[in-house]
Amino acid sequence: MAEKISSLRESKSARWVVLILVSFTMMCMYYLPDAMAPLQQNLQSKLHWSATDYGLFTSGYGWFNVFLLMMVFSGMILDKLGTRFTGVLAIGIMLAGAGIKYWAIAGHVDGTYELTIGSWQVLGLTPKSAVVAGLGFALFGVGSEMFGIAANKAVVRWFRGKEMALAIGLNTSTGRIGTALAMFTPQPLYNLTKDVSAPVLLSIVLLCLGLLVYLFFNVIDKRLDKEESDAGIASDEEFKFSDIADIARNRAFWYISILCVLFYSAVFPFIKFATNLIVQKFSVTDTFAGYIPALLPFSALLLTPLFGGISDKKGKGASIMILGSILLVCVHLLFAIPSLNSFPIAIGLVVVLGIAFSLVPSAMWPAIAKIIPESKLGTAYAMTFWVQNWGLMLVPLLIGWVLDKYCIIGTITRVIDGKQEQLTQYNYTIPMLIFACFGVLAIGFAYLLKAEDKKKGYGLEQPNVIE
Numbered sequence: 001m002a003e004k005i006s007s008l009r010e011s012k013s014a015r016w017v018v019l020i021l022v023s024f025t026m027m028c029m030y031y032l033p034d035a036m037a038p039l040q041q042n043l044q045s046k047l048h049w050s051a052t053d054y055g056l057f058t059s060g061y062g063w064f065n066v067f068l069l070m071m072v073f074s075g076m077i078l079d080k081l082g083t084r085f086t087g088v089l090a091i092g093i094m095l096a097g098a099g100i101k102y103w104a105i106a107g108h109v110d111g112t113y114e115l116t117i118g119s120w121q122v123l124g125l126t127p128k129s130a131v132v133a134g135l136g137f138a139l140f141g142v143g144s145e146m147f148g149i150a151a152n153k154a155v156v157r158w159f160r161g162k163e164m165a166l167a168i169g170l171n172t173s174t175g176r177i178g179t180a181l182a183m184f185t186p187q188p189l190y191n192l193t194k195d196v197s198a199p200v201l202l203s204i205v206l207l208c209l210g211l212l213v214y215l216f217f218n219v220i221d222k223r224l225d226k227e228e229s230d231a232g233i234a235s236d237e238e239f240k241f242s243d244i245a246d247i248a249r250n251r252a253f254w255y256i257s258i259l260c261v262l263f264y265s266a267v268f269p270f271i272k273f274a275t276n277l278i279v280q281k282f283s284v285t286d287t288f289a290g291y292i293p294a295l296l297p298f299s300a301l302l303l304t305p306l307f308g309g310i311s312d313k314k315g316k317g318a319s320i321m322i323l324g325s326i327l328l329v330c331v332h333l334l335f336a337i338p339s340l341n342s343f344p345i346a347i348g349l350v351v352v353l354g355i356a357f358s359l360v361p362s363a364m365w366p367a368i369a370k371i372i373p374e375s376k377l378g379t380a381y382a383m384t385f386w387v388q389n390w391g392l393m394l395v396p397l398l399i400g401w402v403l404d405k406y407c408i409i410g411t412i413t414r415v416i417d418g419k420q421e422q423l424t425q426y427n428y429t430i431p432m433l434i435f436a437c438f439g440v441l442a443i444g445f446a447y448l449l450k451a452e453d454k455k456k457g458y459g460l461e462q463p464n465v466i467e
């Protein structure tokens with residue numbers, strides 16, 4: 001009997017075109033989450049956001065994902081309706097969220113909120129603009145996470161048994177281009193327009209471009225479906241509720257998910273505060289300070305596919321996660337030392353953080369595909385993202401609160417757009433120690449994962465490529 005194979009999937013060029021299309025959309029989507037980070041001080045002077053308000057707005061990304069279990073629904077939608085429909089739906093949701101965020105940051109929302117439950121002051125004179133922008137970001141977060149799991153599943157579908165980790169690495173890397181652009185462009189855009197919302201508008205344009213490109217992917221992916229059904233190859237099994245229980249029973253899955261929340265909690269929220277940290281600690285200008293954290297996605301951009309390629313050929317996935325977590329701790333501890341304040345040190349540390357940020361994701365995302373069958377992969381990625389979103393939601397809140405409560409060291413007067421503005425000065429030692437603690441715990445879970453792999457034989461330390 002003739003072997004049932006898909007010629008489209010076997011075609012290297014078709015696989016790589018698919019990867020380019022999905023990754024381009026990923027890049028467009030990664031611009032918005034970090035686009036406000038270089039403008040933290042401008043948000044303080046223009047919209048009167050304190051560090052706590054900025055932390056609240058930043059935490060918005062996870063609100064709906066965490067509390068409304070949106071990612072679990074996203075995983076179900078994905079496993080039931082497929083990557084094409086889910087991807088388009090996700091981009092639509094991101095566009096709606098970005099629109100709300102733009103409206104709030106463009107200055108259409110005035111006044112403050114105060115919310116007290118019993119003796120607990122939940123919101124104390126919080127600018128409405130921060131809350132509404134946070135709600136927009138929350139909606140964007142739903143779409144962004146939904147797209148992330150759809151993209152992962154699409155890449156795994158096209159690359160399983162091939163260059164899977166390399167492909168996931170390249171896909172993640174193009175996301176990093178979006179993050180790097182988000183760090184380089186907002187200050188120049190602001191200097192040009194004097195408008196803090198200009199980067200959000202740019203993100204809306206990028207999302208529309210991403211949508212167009214994703215529609216091209218849909219055309220090719222549909223051809224693969226047709227080819228597989230003509231060849232009698234079964235399409236993915238549909239989502240079942242028992243999938244969640246099956247995945248939740250897998251100990252290795254929990255080790256990866258906990259490692260994921262710890263590791264990413266020490267990276268993404270760090271990026272959100274990094275420009276301000278560098279302005280405050282290393283005494284450089286806002287514009288220049290924004291360029292230093294941009295080195296992080298840049299180094300990750302080059303190294304993630306490199307490490308992905310290495311783990312495809314040589315394996316060692318669990319060990320790579322341990323090494324990445326160790327580097328993460330070293331970087332944050334060195335950032336915490338007050339006397340290390342010369343800016344070449346900041347550059348070096350950010351580059352090393354970029355290495356850590358390449359090692360762990362390049363091994364972590366393919367590892368999930370090794371321990372969970374493909375039919376449940378959408379749900380599994382969704383569950384991991386759900387755990388991770390707790391960190392993405394709570395950690396910025398914690399850091400913003402800690403900064404305002406324990407780290408204020410004074411105020412300075414600066415002339416911004418011809419006006420004298422009072423800007424709060426912070427010492428970032430405690431936040432950096434908090435980030436380092438997440439890293440220490442991440443190392444522990446990476447070791448547990450390695451031990452579990454040895455016991456169960458998932459092959460995390462084995463190569464991915466089947467020659």
Ligand SMILES: C[C@H](N)C(=O)N[C@@H](CCCCN)C(=O)O
Nearest residue numbers: 148152168171172175361365385
């Ligand atoms: C924030 C999002 N949930 C996330 O975890 N992003 C990861 C995953 C990338 C996987 C891409 N195929 C990231 O490292 O950006």
